[in-house]
Amino acid sequence: MNRRDFLITTSAATLFPRIAVASTPIKLIAQPVNAQILPEGEPATPMLGFNGGTPGPVLRASRGDTFDIRFQNRIGEGSAVHWHGLRIDNAMDGVPGMTQDVVEAGGEFEYRFRAPDAGTFWYHSHNRSWEQVAKGLYGPLIVDEQTPPDVDHDLIVMIDDWRLTESGALAGDFENMHDQAHQGRLGNFARALVEPNTPVRRGDRVRLRLINVATDRIFPVEFEGIDGKVVALDGMPLVNPQELSGLILAPAQRADIITDVASATPVSIVFPTRDGPYLLGEIPVEGTNTARQPGDILVLPPNEVAQPDMDNAISLTLTMEGGAMSRRMMQGMMGGDIWAFNGQSGLTDTPLHSFERGQTARIRLVNDTRFPHGIHLHGHHFFEVGADDNLGALRDTTLVDAGETRDIVCVFDNPGRWLIHCHMLGHQAAGMKTWVEVA
Numbered sequence: 244m245n246r247r248d249f250l251i252t253t254s255a256a257t258l259f260p261r262i263a264v265a266s267t268p269i270k271l272i273a274q275p276v277n278a279q280i281l282p283e284g285e286p287a288t289p290m291l292g293f294n295g296g297t298p299g300p301v302l303r304a305s306r307g308d309t310f311d312i313r314f315q316n317r318i319g320e321g322s323a324v325h326w327h328g329l330r331i332d333n334a335m336d337g338v339p340g341m342t343q344d345v346v347e348a349g350g351e352f353e354y355r356f357r358a359p360d361a362g363t364f365w366y367h368s369h370n371r372s373w374e375q376v377a378k379g380l381y382g383p384l385i386v387d388e389q390t391p392p393d394v395d396h397d398l399i400v401m402i403d404d405w406r407l408t409e410s411g412a413l414a415g416d417f418e419n420m421h422d423q424a425h426q427g428r429l430g431n432f433a434r435a436l437v438e439p440n441t442p443v444r445r446g447d448r449v450r451l452r453l454i455n456v457a458t459d460r461i462f463p464v465e466f467e468g469i470d471g472k473v474v475a476l477d478g479m480p481l482v483n484p485q486e487l488s489g490l491i492l493a494p495a496q497r498a499d500i501i502t503d504v505a506s507a508t509p510v511s512i513v514f515p516t517r518d519g520p521y522l523l524g525e526i527p528v529e530g531t532n533t534a535r536q537p538g539d540i541l542v543l544p545p546n547e548v549a550q551p552d553m554d555n556a557i558s559l560t561l562t563m564e565g566g567a568m569s570r571r572m573m574q575g576m577m578g579g580d581i582w583a584f585n586g587q588s589g590l591t592d593t594p595l596h597s598f599e600r601g602q603t604a605r606i607r608l609v610n611d612t613r614f615p616h617g618i619h620l621h622g623h624h625f626f627e628v629g630a631d632d633n634l635g636a637l638r639d640t641t642l643v644d645a646g647e648t649r650d651i652v653c654v655f656d657n658p659g660r661w662l663i664h665c666h667m668l669g670h671q672a673a674g675m676k677t678w679v680e681v682a
Contacts, residue, residue, distance in 0.1 A: 263300045269310065271299065271324065273368070273380055274317040280434065286411030290379035291318050298401055298456070299366070299382025301438060306361040306386055306546075312354040314346060318375070321345035324354065325369035325621075326384060327495060328478045328639045331356040333659025336621055339370050340590075341660050341678065346370075360546040361388040362478025363399075363452040363497045373668035374417040377405075377428060377458045383438070385452065386478075388544055392501060395447040395532065399438045400512065402464070402492065402523060403456045404430030418672070424567040424581050426614050427459025427669035435512045435524030445507045446532035451500040455492035458668040461615060461642065463491045464498075465520075467511040468528070471502025472540045479624055479637035480543035493617035493642040495666040501540045504528060548624060548637060549654040551603040556652065559596055561585060561663070562609040563616050563643070563675065580674030582612075582665065588674030595663065597680045598655040605652050610643045616675065617642050617666040625653035640666055655681045 263269045276292035293299025304310060316322050323346050325337035335356040339345035346352045364384040368375035383399045391397070406414040406428060422428045443449055449469070455462050465488075472484035477497050490498060504510065509525040565582040580588035584595070598604065605628070608618055619640040626634040627641055628650035643649050664676035 263302050269302065269312045270294075270315065271312050272315045272317060273322055276379065278379060280405055280407070280432070281411050288405070288407065288411050288413060290413065291375060292379045293382055297379030297381070298436060299380075301399065302366065302382065302384045304358050304386050306358060306389055308386075309355065309357045314352045314354060316346045316348055316350050318380075319348050320371070321347050322368050322370045322375060322380065323352065324366050326354070326356065326364065326366050328362070328364040328497070328624075329356065329384070330359055330622060330624065330657055333622060333657070333661070336659070336661070337369050338621070338662055341662060358386040360478055361386045361544070362475060362480075362546065363454065363499055364478050365401075365454050365456065365497070367456070373428070373458055373672040376456070376668060377417060378413060381456050383452070383454060390544070392450065392541065392543065393448070394450045394501065395535065396441070396443050396449045397452070398449060398526065399452045399454070400524075401436045401438075401454045401456050402433070402462050403436070404433040404460045406430045407432050420581070422459075423669040423673040427667040429460050430457070433460070433514060433521065433523055437524060437526060442527040442529040443504050443510070444530045444532040445504050445528055446535055447504045448535060449502055449504060451502065453492060453498045453500065455494050455496050457494050459494060459670075461491060461493050461617075463515055464523075465490075465513045465515055466502075467513065468504065468506035468508055469502040469510050470505045471500050473498050474501050474540065474543050475499035476636045477624065477638045477640060478546075479548070480545050481636060482542065484540060484542065491642065493615070493640060493666065494668070495617060495619055495640045496638070496642070499543070503537065507531070549601070549656050551626065551634070551652050551654050553603065553605075553652070556603040556605045557596070557598075558605050558607070560607045560609060561595070561618075561677070563612050563665070565674065566612045566614050566670075568613045582670050582673050582675035584663075584675060584677045587677070590676055590678060594660070594680040595677045597682065600658055600681055601654065601656050603652065603654050605650055608641070608643050608649045608651060610645055610647050613645050615642060615644045616670060618663065619666040620653065620661065620663050622657045622659060622661040623653055623655060625651040627651055655679065657681060
């Protein structure tokens with residue numbers, strides 16, 4: 244790692260516009276911005292953002308509150324906003340061609356929805372998302388518990404990578420077929436953006452809300468200077484909090500950590516690579532909290548999720564196919580696309596399955612490719628099924644490694660037409676998407 248690789252912790256606060264709360268109508272303006280992605284003294288990067296910055300403003304509410312958001316599109320091309328992980332009305336899901344028309348350049352759209360779950364979520368463009376998200380059209384969305392856990396700091400940590408030229412500009416090869424056929428668009432510079440970027444004290448109890456906002460990169464994440472537990476994944480509290488070791492975030496996945504600051508030196512957020520540790524960012528530590536006594540990390544209150552009817556569950560299989568070094572590539576791509584579900588590339592007129600509201604499905608995800616895929620289901624959360632056949636964590640995005648098979652169980656209780664796609668957005672762009680209907 245060279246010096247430029249490690250000088251990545253300055254000026255993170257300048258990237259986030261102010262917090263917007265759900266108690267008043269929110270104006271969310273997509274527009275060109277200049278962002279100081281590289282350290283101070285190096286060139287700013289022309290990007291896209293919301294309300295003058297990237298990431299966009301922190302949208303915050305309490306569980307049960309209603310968001311009233313007027314989206315204004317000033318980026319010069321069509322766009323829309325998806326509220327990732329929120330189980331909301333289908334008409335508000337933000338998917339052009341499925342739940343709404345694209346919001347054309349200069350147009351507006353009003354999103355109004357109730358936040359049913361407390362947790363860590365995010366919002367991002369869902370039109371040409373492989374390009375618009377890479378350019379910066381995303382931001383955090385936080386829904387607080389009615390009684391939040393007792394912590395001294397509540398910090399959002401958004402992890403991203405960028406493919407930059409020597410001048411600091413974004414490389415423009417967003418539809419590079421080689422990228423799409425492999426792991427996707429991987430950047431040459433990565434960083435953890437912390438909000439608020441304020442010091443903590445040794446002995447403080449801190450909540451860290453990690454969000455992988457990268458278009459395609461999987462981030463294993465390690466920490467130095469803290470000792471805590473993972474208490475939620477993808478916004479859903481864990482029944483049994485997990486150890487911090489081995490934390491891996493696929494694109495779009497989130498993890499909530501409650502931890503005690505154990506060291507007087509800065510808390511380091513580290514991306515382990517084959518070439519050694521890559522420092523994504525640091526949280527400064529100043530002073531000592533002598534008032535707080537060490538205590539157990541408690542389980543977060545659960546969100547209300549329907550329990551599956553396993554005796555009457557529908558069985559489905561979703562097989563991931565295609566990509567580099569695959570039979571599909573060698574035999575010629577159907578419709579010019581690179582990736583497929585069950586032999587079909589891109590969206591079809593008929594859904595993968597039509598569910599009656601409240602039906603349970605056990606879906607076998609089979610990765611018959613040479614690359615990992617992060618499979619995201621809109622409008623619902625699902626249980627990952629463990630090796631012991633027990634129901635595990637609730638997720639909205641699950642990482643399925645190359646050659647791996649994983650079962651998920653979902654109660655399809657949210658009416659509408661819902662997208663299922665790989666959240667390696669280059670893979671989605673090249674065909675790995677389908678949909679289900681709930682009536």
